[in-house]
Amino acid sequence: MKSAVIQLPGLNRDRDMIAALTKISGKAPVTVWQTDTDLPDVDLIVIPGGFSYGDYLRCGAIAARMPVMRAVAEKAAKGVKVIGVCNGFQILLEAGLLPGALMRNASLKFVCREVKLQIANANTVFTNAYQPNQIIRCPVAHHDGNYFADAATLERIEGNGQVVFRYADGTNPNGSINDIAGVMNENGNVLGLMPHPENLIEAAHGGSDGRGLFESVLGKAA
Protein backbone atom coordinates (compact mmCIF):
# COMPACT_ATOMS: atom_id res chain seq x y z
CA MET A 1 0.00 0.00 0.00
CA LYS A 2 1.58 3.25 -1.16
CA SER A 3 0.39 6.56 0.20
CA ALA A 4 0.99 10.26 -0.40
CA VAL A 5 0.57 13.26 1.90
CA ILE A 6 -0.27 16.62 0.33
CA GLN A 7 1.63 19.61 1.70
CA LEU A 8 0.43 23.20 1.49
CA PRO A 9 1.62 26.36 3.24
CA GLY A 10 -0.06 26.62 6.63
CA LEU A 11 -0.80 22.95 7.15
CA ASN A 12 0.75 21.82 10.44
CA ARG A 13 -0.50 18.27 11.00
CA ASP A 14 1.43 16.79 8.09
CA ARG A 15 4.21 15.44 10.32
CA ASP A 16 1.72 13.67 12.60
CA MET A 17 0.01 12.19 9.55
CA ILE A 18 3.31 11.05 7.99
CA ALA A 19 4.27 9.44 11.33
CA ALA A 20 0.93 7.63 11.60
CA LEU A 21 1.03 6.34 8.01
CA THR A 22 4.65 5.24 8.41
CA LYS A 23 4.07 3.44 11.72
CA ILE A 24 0.93 1.66 10.59
CA SER A 25 1.84 0.75 7.00
CA GLY A 26 5.55 0.26 7.60
CA LYS A 27 6.28 2.57 4.64
CA ALA A 28 6.81 6.32 4.64
CA PRO A 29 4.32 8.20 2.44
CA VAL A 30 5.49 10.29 -0.50
CA THR A 31 5.04 14.01 0.16
CA VAL A 32 3.56 16.16 -2.60
CA TRP A 33 3.82 19.96 -2.75
CA GLN A 34 0.84 22.09 -3.72
CA THR A 35 2.20 23.08 -7.14
CA ASP A 36 2.82 19.49 -8.25
CA THR A 37 0.36 18.34 -10.86
CA ASP A 38 1.83 14.92 -11.47
CA LEU A 39 0.88 12.76 -8.49
CA PRO A 40 2.83 9.55 -7.90
CA ASP A 41 1.08 6.24 -8.42
CA VAL A 42 -0.34 5.64 -4.94
CA ASP A 43 -3.33 3.84 -3.40
CA LEU A 44 -4.10 6.51 -0.82
CA ILE A 45 -3.81 10.30 -0.79
CA VAL A 46 -4.09 12.13 2.54
CA ILE A 47 -4.67 15.85 3.05
CA PRO A 48 -3.70 16.62 6.64
CA GLY A 49 -4.95 19.30 9.00
CA GLY A 50 -3.77 22.79 9.78
CA PHE A 51 -4.55 26.28 8.57
CA SER A 52 -3.75 26.37 4.86
CA TYR A 53 -3.39 29.95 3.59
CA GLY A 54 -4.23 31.21 7.07
CA ASP A 55 -7.88 30.23 6.60
CA TYR A 56 -8.20 33.33 4.37
CA LEU A 57 -11.53 33.81 2.59
CA ARG A 58 -12.95 30.52 3.96
CA CYS A 59 -11.15 27.56 5.53
CA GLY A 60 -9.62 25.50 2.73
CA ALA A 61 -10.94 27.80 -0.03
CA ILE A 62 -7.58 28.87 -1.46
CA ALA A 63 -5.94 25.47 -1.01
CA ALA A 64 -8.80 23.81 -2.88
CA ARG A 65 -7.92 25.89 -5.98
CA MET A 66 -4.22 24.96 -6.01
CA PRO A 67 -2.89 22.87 -8.94
CA VAL A 68 -2.33 19.77 -6.83
CA MET A 69 -6.04 19.59 -6.05
CA ARG A 70 -6.94 19.21 -9.72
CA ALA A 71 -4.59 16.21 -9.76
CA VAL A 72 -6.20 14.86 -6.56
CA ALA A 73 -9.65 15.21 -8.16
CA GLU A 74 -8.49 13.26 -11.22
CA LYS A 75 -7.08 10.47 -9.03
CA ALA A 76 -10.26 10.40 -6.94
CA ALA A 77 -12.34 10.05 -10.11
CA LYS A 78 -10.24 7.00 -10.98
CA GLY A 79 -11.03 5.42 -7.61
CA VAL A 80 -7.87 6.25 -5.66
CA LYS A 81 -8.72 6.56 -1.96
CA VAL A 82 -8.51 10.08 -0.52
CA ILE A 83 -8.76 11.13 3.14
CA GLY A 84 -8.95 14.73 4.36
CA VAL A 85 -8.61 15.38 8.09
CA CYS A 86 -9.72 18.68 9.66
CA ASN A 87 -8.43 21.37 7.26
CA GLY A 88 -8.07 18.52 4.75
CA PHE A 89 -11.83 17.91 5.11
CA GLN A 90 -12.50 21.61 4.57
CA ILE A 91 -10.30 21.53 1.45
CA LEU A 92 -12.12 18.48 0.01
CA LEU A 93 -15.48 20.22 0.54
CA GLU A 94 -14.26 23.45 -1.05
CA ALA A 95 -12.89 21.41 -3.97
CA GLY A 96 -16.34 19.92 -4.48
CA LEU A 97 -15.14 16.37 -3.84
CA LEU A 98 -17.50 15.94 -0.88
CA PRO A 99 -21.04 17.22 -0.22
CA GLY A 100 -21.88 20.01 2.24
CA ALA A 101 -19.88 22.75 3.93
CA LEU A 102 -18.14 23.44 7.24
CA MET A 103 -19.04 26.59 9.10
CA ARG A 104 -17.83 28.41 12.22
CA ASN A 105 -18.41 26.35 15.39
CA ALA A 106 -21.80 27.15 16.93
CA SER A 107 -20.02 28.15 20.16
CA LEU A 108 -17.80 30.54 18.13
CA LYS A 109 -14.90 29.05 20.11
CA PHE A 110 -11.94 27.00 18.96
CA VAL A 111 -12.41 23.53 20.44
CA CYS A 112 -9.45 21.35 21.41
CA ARG A 113 -10.61 18.29 23.33
CA GLU A 114 -11.45 14.62 23.11
CA VAL A 115 -14.84 13.54 21.76
CA LYS A 116 -16.66 10.24 21.31
CA LEU A 117 -17.26 9.10 17.76
CA GLN A 118 -19.77 6.56 16.57
CA ILE A 119 -18.80 4.51 13.52
CA ALA A 120 -22.01 5.34 11.65
CA ASN A 121 -21.01 3.17 8.68
CA ALA A 122 -18.52 0.34 9.29
CA ASN A 123 -19.02 -1.05 5.81
CA THR A 124 -16.54 1.29 4.09
CA VAL A 125 -12.91 0.99 3.01
CA PHE A 126 -12.12 3.51 5.75
CA THR A 127 -13.87 1.87 8.70
CA ASN A 128 -14.06 -1.90 8.14
CA ALA A 129 -11.63 -2.58 10.99
CA TYR A 130 -14.24 -1.18 13.40
CA GLN A 131 -17.51 -2.75 14.53
CA PRO A 132 -20.81 -1.25 13.32
CA ASN A 133 -21.90 1.56 15.68
CA GLN A 134 -18.72 1.15 17.73
CA ILE A 135 -17.96 4.19 19.87
CA ILE A 136 -14.34 5.34 19.84
CA ARG A 137 -12.42 8.18 21.45
CA CYS A 138 -10.83 10.79 19.20
CA PRO A 139 -9.27 14.24 19.61
CA VAL A 140 -10.62 17.31 17.81
CA ALA A 141 -9.00 20.73 17.34
CA HIS A 142 -10.81 23.22 15.13
CA HIS A 143 -12.68 26.51 14.83
CA ASP A 144 -14.77 25.71 11.76
CA GLY A 145 -16.13 22.18 12.06
CA ASN A 146 -19.84 22.87 12.06
CA TYR A 147 -21.04 20.60 9.26
CA PHE A 148 -23.96 21.85 7.19
CA ALA A 149 -25.81 20.54 4.16
CA ASP A 150 -29.21 21.53 2.79
CA ALA A 151 -32.17 19.26 3.53
CA ALA A 152 -32.09 17.44 0.17
CA THR A 153 -28.34 16.76 0.39
CA LEU A 154 -28.66 15.63 3.98
CA GLU A 155 -31.41 13.18 3.11
CA ARG A 156 -29.35 11.84 0.22
CA ILE A 157 -26.11 11.31 2.17
CA GLU A 158 -27.92 9.81 5.16
CA GLY A 159 -29.81 7.45 2.85
CA ASN A 160 -26.66 6.41 1.00
CA GLY A 161 -24.68 5.64 4.15
CA GLN A 162 -22.28 8.48 3.32
CA VAL A 163 -22.26 9.66 6.94
CA VAL A 164 -19.30 7.66 8.26
CA PHE A 165 -18.60 9.21 11.68
CA ARG A 166 -20.99 10.88 14.12
CA TYR A 167 -20.26 12.64 17.41
CA ALA A 168 -21.68 10.41 20.14
CA ASP A 169 -22.81 10.62 23.75
CA GLY A 170 -23.56 14.36 23.59
CA THR A 171 -19.99 15.28 22.62
CA ASN A 172 -20.83 17.23 19.42
CA PRO A 173 -18.25 20.03 19.86
CA ASN A 174 -19.34 22.35 17.05
CA GLY A 175 -23.08 22.21 16.34
CA SER A 176 -22.80 19.95 13.27
CA ILE A 177 -26.15 18.99 11.81
CA ASN A 178 -27.14 15.38 12.68
CA ASP A 179 -23.92 15.21 14.78
CA ILE A 180 -21.99 14.59 11.56
CA ALA A 181 -18.22 14.30 12.09
CA GLY A 182 -17.20 12.66 8.82
CA VAL A 183 -18.69 12.01 5.38
CA MET A 184 -17.63 10.19 2.24
CA ASN A 185 -18.51 10.64 -1.43
CA GLU A 186 -21.11 8.54 -3.17
CA ASN A 187 -18.46 6.22 -4.65
CA GLY A 188 -17.08 5.56 -1.18
CA ASN A 189 -13.44 6.38 -1.99
CA VAL A 190 -13.17 9.96 -0.66
CA LEU A 191 -13.55 10.59 3.09
CA GLY A 192 -13.40 13.80 5.10
CA LEU A 193 -13.56 14.08 8.88
CA MET A 194 -12.94 16.81 11.43
CA PRO A 195 -11.44 14.66 14.25
CA HIS A 196 -7.76 13.65 14.26
CA PRO A 197 -7.43 9.83 14.31
CA GLU A 198 -3.70 10.22 13.55
CA ASN A 199 -3.28 11.63 17.05
CA LEU A 200 -4.57 8.53 18.83
CA ILE A 201 -2.66 5.58 17.42
CA GLU A 202 -0.32 4.38 20.20
CA ALA A 203 0.11 4.15 23.96
CA ALA A 204 2.11 7.38 24.08
CA HIS A 205 -1.00 9.17 22.76
CA GLY A 206 -3.07 7.72 25.59
CA GLY A 207 -4.89 5.26 23.37
CA SER A 208 -5.06 3.75 19.92
CA ASP A 209 -8.71 4.17 18.93
CA GLY A 210 -7.73 6.08 15.78
CA ARG A 211 -5.69 3.17 14.45
CA GLY A 212 -8.71 1.40 13.01
CA LEU A 213 -9.15 3.99 10.27
CA PHE A 214 -5.58 3.49 9.05
CA GLU A 215 -5.77 -0.29 9.44
CA SER A 216 -8.98 -0.31 7.40
CA VAL A 217 -7.57 1.73 4.56
CA LEU A 218 -3.98 0.46 4.60
CA GLY A 219 -4.62 -3.14 5.59
CA LYS A 220 -3.25 -4.49 8.86
CA ALA A 221 0.37 -3.56 9.48
CA ALA A 222 2.90 -5.89 7.95
Added chain:
Amino acid sequence: MTKARVIVTLKNGVLDPQGKAIESALGGLGFAGVAGVRQGKVFDVVLEETDPAKAEEALRKMCEQLLANTVIEDFSISIG
Protein backbone atom coordinates in the same frame (compact mmCIF):
# COMPACT_ATOMS: atom_id res chain seq x y z
CA MET B 1 -11.36 49.99 -15.79
CA THR B 2 -14.54 48.78 -14.16
CA LYS B 3 -15.07 49.03 -10.44
CA ALA B 4 -17.38 46.50 -8.92
CA ARG B 5 -18.62 45.48 -5.50
CA VAL B 6 -19.46 41.88 -4.71
CA ILE B 7 -21.52 41.10 -1.62
CA VAL B 8 -21.55 37.55 -0.30
CA THR B 9 -24.13 36.59 2.29
CA LEU B 10 -25.26 33.36 3.91
CA LYS B 11 -28.29 31.78 2.30
CA ASN B 12 -31.60 31.98 4.09
CA GLY B 13 -31.98 29.08 6.47
CA VAL B 14 -28.23 28.69 7.07
CA LEU B 15 -27.50 29.29 10.74
CA ASP B 16 -25.14 32.25 11.30
CA PRO B 17 -23.58 31.94 14.77
CA GLN B 18 -21.47 35.08 14.21
CA GLY B 19 -24.52 37.14 13.26
CA LYS B 20 -26.30 35.84 16.38
CA ALA B 21 -23.36 36.86 18.58
CA ILE B 22 -23.32 40.35 17.04
CA GLU B 23 -27.08 40.66 17.53
CA SER B 24 -26.73 39.75 21.17
CA ALA B 25 -23.81 42.19 21.65
CA LEU B 26 -25.89 45.00 20.11
CA GLY B 27 -28.61 44.20 22.65
CA GLY B 28 -25.98 44.38 25.38
CA LEU B 29 -24.99 47.88 24.22
CA GLY B 30 -28.56 49.02 24.68
CA PHE B 31 -29.69 48.95 21.05
CA ALA B 32 -33.23 47.72 21.54
CA GLY B 33 -35.33 46.30 18.75
CA VAL B 34 -32.62 44.59 16.68
CA ALA B 35 -34.64 41.73 15.19
CA GLY B 36 -31.76 40.02 13.41
CA VAL B 37 -28.18 40.35 12.15
CA ARG B 38 -26.62 38.35 9.32
CA GLN B 39 -22.89 38.70 8.70
CA GLY B 40 -21.47 38.74 5.17
CA LYS B 41 -18.45 39.74 3.13
CA VAL B 42 -17.74 42.60 0.71
CA PHE B 43 -15.20 42.43 -2.13
CA ASP B 44 -14.26 45.56 -4.08
CA VAL B 45 -12.86 44.33 -7.38
CA VAL B 46 -11.25 46.47 -10.09
CA LEU B 47 -11.31 44.93 -13.56
CA GLU B 48 -9.43 46.03 -16.67
CA GLU B 49 -12.52 45.12 -18.69
CA THR B 50 -14.46 48.24 -19.71
CA ASP B 51 -17.62 46.54 -21.00
CA PRO B 52 -19.96 46.29 -17.98
CA ALA B 53 -21.74 43.19 -19.31
CA LYS B 54 -18.47 41.33 -19.82
CA ALA B 55 -17.22 42.51 -16.43
CA GLU B 56 -20.35 41.21 -14.75
CA GLU B 57 -20.05 37.87 -16.51
CA ALA B 58 -16.43 37.54 -15.35
CA LEU B 59 -17.41 38.47 -11.79
CA ARG B 60 -20.19 35.90 -11.79
CA LYS B 61 -17.68 33.19 -12.66
CA MET B 62 -15.32 34.48 -9.96
CA CYS B 63 -18.13 34.25 -7.42
CA GLU B 64 -19.13 30.75 -8.46
CA GLN B 65 -15.56 29.47 -8.52
CA LEU B 66 -14.01 31.21 -5.51
CA LEU B 67 -15.53 34.27 -3.86
CA ALA B 68 -18.66 32.47 -2.64
CA ASN B 69 -19.23 28.92 -1.46
CA THR B 70 -22.56 28.40 -3.20
CA VAL B 71 -23.41 25.50 -0.90
CA ILE B 72 -24.05 28.01 1.87
CA GLU B 73 -23.70 31.50 0.35
CA ASP B 74 -25.47 33.78 -2.14
CA PHE B 75 -23.74 36.63 -3.95
CA SER B 76 -24.75 39.89 -5.58
CA ILE B 77 -22.72 42.03 -7.98
CA SER B 78 -22.99 45.78 -8.47
CA ILE B 79 -20.98 47.63 -11.07
CA GLY B 80 -19.84 51.24 -11.04
